[in-house]
Amino acid sequence: MIAIKRKISEQIADILIKINADSGINADTVEAMLEYPPDEKMGDLALPCFKLSKVLRMAPVKIAASIAESFSVDSVAKAEAVNGYFNIYLDGEYLANKVISEVRAKGERYGAPELGEGKTVVLDYSSPNVAKPFHIGHLGTTVIGHSLKRLHEFAGYKCVGINYLGDWGTQFGKLITAYRKWGNAQLIEAGGIDKLVELYVKFHEEAEKDAALNDEARAEFHKLESGDEDNIKLWRWFVDISLAEYQKTYKQLGIEFDSYKGESFYTDKMPAQVQKLRDMGLLKIDDGASIVDLEPYGMTPCLILKRDGSTLYPTRDIAAAVYRKKTYDFDKMIYVTSAGQSLHFAQWFKVVELMGYEWFDKLIHVPYGTVSINGEKLATRTGNVILLRDLFTQAIAKVESIMEEKNPNLPDKDKVSEAVGVGAIVFYYLSNNRIRDINFMMEDALSFDGNTGPYVQYTYARTCSVLSKSADCGECALKITADEETSLLKTLSRFEEVVREAINAYEPSIVTRYILDVAGAYNRFYHNCSILGAEDESVRNTRIALTKAANTVLGNAFGLICLAKTEKI
Ligand code: ARG
Numbered sequence: 001m002i003a004i005k006r007k008i009s010e011q012i013a014d015i016l017i018k019i020n021a022d023s024g025i026n027a028d029t030v031e032a033m034l035e036y037p038p039d040e041k042m043g044d045l046a047l048p049c050f051k052l053s054k055v056l057r058m059a060p061v062k063i064a065a066s067i068a069e070s071f072s073v074d075s076v077a078k079a080e081a082v083n084g085y086f087n088i089y090l091d092g093e094y095l096a097n098k099v100i101s102e103v104r105a106k107g108e109r110y111g112a113p114e115l116g117e118g119k120t121v122v123l124d125y126s127s128p129n130v131a132k133p134f135h136i137g138h139l140g141t142t143v144i145g146h147s148l149k150r151l152h153e154f155a156g157y158k159c160v161g162i163n164y165l166g167d168w169g170t171q172f173g174k175l176i177t178a179y180r181k182w183g184n185a186q187l188i189e190a191g192g193i194d195k196l197v198e199l200y201v202k203f204h205e206e207a208e209k210d211a212a213l214n215d216e217a218r219a220e221f222h223k224l225e226s227g228d229e230d231n232i233k234l235w236r237w238f239v240d241i242s243l244a245e246y247q248k249t250y251k252q253l254g255i256e257f258d259s260y261k262g263e264s265f266y267t268d269k270m271p272a273q274v275q276k277l278r279d280m281g282l283l284k285i286d287d288g289a290s291i292v293d294l295e296p297y298g299m300t301p302c303l304i305l306k307r308d309g310s311t312l313y314p315t316r317d318i319a320a321a322v323y324r325k326k327t328y329d330f331d332k333m334i335y336v337t338s339a340g341q342s343l344h345f346a347q348w349f350k351v352v353e354l355m356g357y358e359w360f361d362k363l364i365h366v367p368y369g370t371v372s373i374n375g376e377k378l379a380t381r382t383g384n385v386i387l388l389r390d391l392f393t394q395a396i397a398k399v400e401s402i403m404e405e406k407n408p409n410l411p412d413k414d415k416v417s418e419a420v421g422v423g424a425i426v427f428y429y430l431s432n433n434r435i436r437d438i439n440f441m442m443e444d445a446l447s448f449d450g451n452t453g454p455y456v457q458y459t460y461a462r463t464c465s466v467l468s469k470s471a472d473c474g475e476c477a478l479k480i481t482a483d484e485e486t487s488l489l490k491t492l493s494r495f496e497e498v499v500r501e502a503i504n505a506y507e508p509s510i511v512t513r514y515i516l517d518v519a520g521a522y523n524r525f526y527h528n529c530s531i532l533g534a535e536d537e538s539v540r541n542t543r544i545a546l547t548k549a550a551n552t553v554l555g556n557a558f559g560l561i562c563l564a565k566t567e568k569i
Contacts, residue, residue, distance in 0.1 A: 001493035004075050004098070005031055005045065008088060012047065015067050016056065023055045036494075040483075043079075043087030044490055050084055060084030092480035095489045096542065100478065103492065103549040111495035111556050115503065116157030119331040122324055123149045123159060126255075127337075129166030130242040130262070131175050131196045134249060136386045136440065137338065140368040143426050143562055144434055145336040146255050147508035148366065150560045155503055160328050163246075164320065165262030167239050171200070173221030176234050177213060178203040193245040196238060225267070225310075249388055252422050253562050261320075269319040270311050273355075274304060282354055292351050302347040314348040321352060325359055332362050334506070339367035339435065366506045369437040371429075391442075396421030398446050399454070403569075406448075410568060419564035420454050421446075427453030430512045430561050451516050453563060459519040460558065461569040462526065463551035470532055470544045478545065479538035484525040488546055491521040492553050499560070508561050515557045522550045 009031035016025045030047065037046045047067070049060035056063060064081035071079050075098070077091040103110045125145020128134050149159050178199040179188075188195040207213040224231040243260070250256065274290075277283045283290045288307035294300065303312045324333060335345060345365035353360035373386050399421040403413055410416060428445035432438050448454045480486060495514070502510040531547060534540040555565050 001490070002496055004090065004095075004493070005034055007075065008045065008073055009034065011071060011073055012067055012086070015070055016052070016063075019058070019063075019066060020056050023052075025052070025055060037087070040487060042082075042085070044090045045088040047086040047088075048084070049086060090486070090490065092486040092489070093478060095486065095493065096478040096480050096546075099489050099493045100545050100549050103552050107552060108556060110552055111499050112154045112156070113496050113500045113503070115155040115500070116152060119156075120158045120160065120328055121149075121152045122162060122328050122330040122333040123152075123336070124162045124164050124334065125149075125336040126246075126250075126257070127162075127164040127166060127262075128242075128246060129169075129171065131171060131193070131200060131238050132166075133193065133197045134246055134388050136371050136373065136388055136391060139388055139391075139425070139429055140338065140371065140434070141336045142249075142253065142255065143429060144366065144368055144508055145334075146253070147430065147511070147561045148334060148336065148503075148506060150562070151499065151503050151508070151511070154499060154556075154560060157331075160259065160330075161257045162259045162261065162324075163257040165239070165243075165260060165264075167235075167262035168264040168267065168316075170217060170221050172224055172231075172235050172238065173217035173219070174203045174207075175200060175238060176220040176224070176231055177217045178206075179234065188241065193242050196241060245389075249392070252392055252418065253426065254564065255562065263316050263320075266316045266319045266323065267311075269323055270315050273319045273322060274311075274315065276355060277304060277351075280355065282351070292347075292354065294347055294350055297350055299343065299347055299350065302351050314344060314351070317344075317348050318352060318355075321363065322357070325357070330359075330362060332364055334364045334366055336366045336368070339369060341365075342367050364506070366434070368434040369432075371438050371440055373440045373442075391425060392422050394442065395425050395446060398442075399424070402446075402448065407569065412568075416566055416569060419566050420457055420569065423457055423563045423566075424453040426562050427456065427512060430508045433509050434507060454569075456515050456519045456554070456558075457563065457566045458569050459522055460551065460554045461566050463522065463547050463554065464567040466526075466531055466544070466547045467551060472544060472548050473541040476541045476545075477538050478542045479536065480542065481536075481539055482525075482529050484521075484528050485542065485546060488518075488521040488525045488550065491517050492549055495553055495557070502560075511557055511560050515554065515561070515563075518550060518553055518557070522547075522554075 006027065009027040012030045013025055013027040016023065016030070033047055033051050035046050035048060037043050047064075049063040049067075052063055053060050061081070061084045064084055064086045067086045068079060068081040075091055075094045076088055078089040080087055106112070123145055125148075126138065126142040128138050146161070149161050153159050175196065182202060183199055203213065203217070220231060224235055274283075277292065282292050283304060284293050284301075286301065289303060290305035291301035291303055294302055302314050304315050305311060321333065324330065337345070342365060349360060349363050349365070352363065396417050400413070400417040403410060403417055424445045428440070429438070431451065444450060445452060446454065448458060498510055498514040502508060525546065529543060531543040532540065534543055558565050
């Protein structure tokens with residue numbers, strides 16, 4: 001559609017320039033104004049001419065009429081002026097030839113905008129805090145982050161996915177204390193992260209009654225920081241146990257990271273940055289702590305060192321950013337976290353700017369809203385959490401039972417149930433604008449009829465089933481005979497624009513909604529047009545080719561949001 005839109009915009013711009021050469025209008029301005037009308041009866045593309053009436057000093061109705069008078073482009077079947085709009089109807093066969101040959105030629109690259117050649121993007125996402133449970137709150141950073149990685153890769157960027165594990169901090173002091181008091185190595189080896197979480201929860205319960213425990217924990221962390229061998233051994237063990245658990249979830253989602261350098265990696269890289277801040281006169285002592293005053297920028301101060309000289313979350317982020325710039329020389333670095341951390345990122349991004357790092361504006365924070373389940377918020381400390389693992393297990397079990405009813409003889413039932421169960425959760429989550437708070441309703445996510453993961457995966461399987469019964473005709477003549485065909489073609493032609501939009505807005509839900517559009521258009525076509533049974537050979541070939549194109553687009557788009565391609569459901 002991009003190419004077609006371009007041609008149309010160029011011609012309209014030519015016409016408008018003849019009306020007024022000084023208006024400053026060109027093909028770019030026209031292209032930006034072209035809209036997809038909500039109702040196909042109003043055309044496939046429309047130019048709202050009221051947007052031009054000021055620069056042209058002309059009534060919208062007259063502008064539309066003037067364009068209609070001399071407009072002629074070969075991809076356009078009909079164009080007319082209606083109430084100040086210039087409405088354009090595309091030629092079905094032209095579109096079919098264009099879209100189908102392009103999808104065929106590009107295959108897995110169809111829809112990919114060439115934006116990132118020679119550029120590197122670093123993405124910092126998922127990043128759970130070790131020994132705390134991987135709960136539904138981490139779903140957002142994990143799937144939004146990975147989707148943004150896929151989108152950028154698709155657009156040709158070199159991407160580095162970093163899992164910045166929260167593997168350092170006072171929680172390890174708590175865990176070490178708790179382990180020495182109540183822990184049991186064998187039980188932990190057998191029970192994994194759950195046992196660590198139990199210890200963590202127990203620590204907080206006990207510390208409520210006996211505040212001295214907190215001092216002990218602080219002392220243990222201090223020992224860890226100063227390199228105490230026993231504590232380091234324990235720490236490493238806790239990290240390994242946690243990682244093993246996270247890997248299971250990542251595997252289910254099809255996610256791999258390029259680096260697991262967590263917070264602990266930066267301990268020895270912070271002093272140089274603290275020194276630089278000090279040398280530049282940016283550090284202020286406030287009640288014993290070292291801060292960077294951000295009042296001139298309308299923010300509370302950024303904390304660099306605590307009173308006891310220990311470093312903080314922003315200190316580590318600054319050191320990590322400097323290290324990553326040196327290591328990867330990124331063109332963009334994207335951080336995906338809950339919106340609760342927005343101030344933290346705004347603060348330390350500002351500090352990086354004040355430090356004179358000219359790449360400060362390449363740092364991007366991508367926030368997302370909170371998740372609750374059936375209206376319930378989650379808390380880590382009390383152990384009142386829904387683990388991602390349990391959510392997946394529940395979803396998979398539910399899908400298994402649905403499958404048992406619908407398609408008991410399906411081969412590889414376990415694998416398919418896993419793909420559909422996990423996919424349902426991912427899709428449901430990514431259907432929302434990321435910044436909106438979401439209330440997770442399991443029933444809705446798993447429905448096969450709604451706008452859900454199972455529904456779109458089922459549609460994908462449907463295209464596979466049609467294709468398994470027919471051969472693609474190759475370069476055969478195409479014949480468009482039904483509105484549903486044109487409508488599907490138009491939807492398929494928008495893919496690249498959708499990908500661009502999603503990248504520009506850092507918004508995977510744009511892809512998710514598009515997948516629903518494609519699935520809807522394909523299903524309407526499937527129900528109203530006989531494909532394999534079409535008598536006319538060209539019609540049949542066209543419908544098979546359309547199915548193949550829909551299959552490719554759905555498959556490519558699934559890849560962008562971590563949704564598995566299910567050939568059979
Ligand atoms: N570990 C942090 C948390 O779970 C998220 C880390 C985000 N990345 C960063 N560079 N600060 O809240």
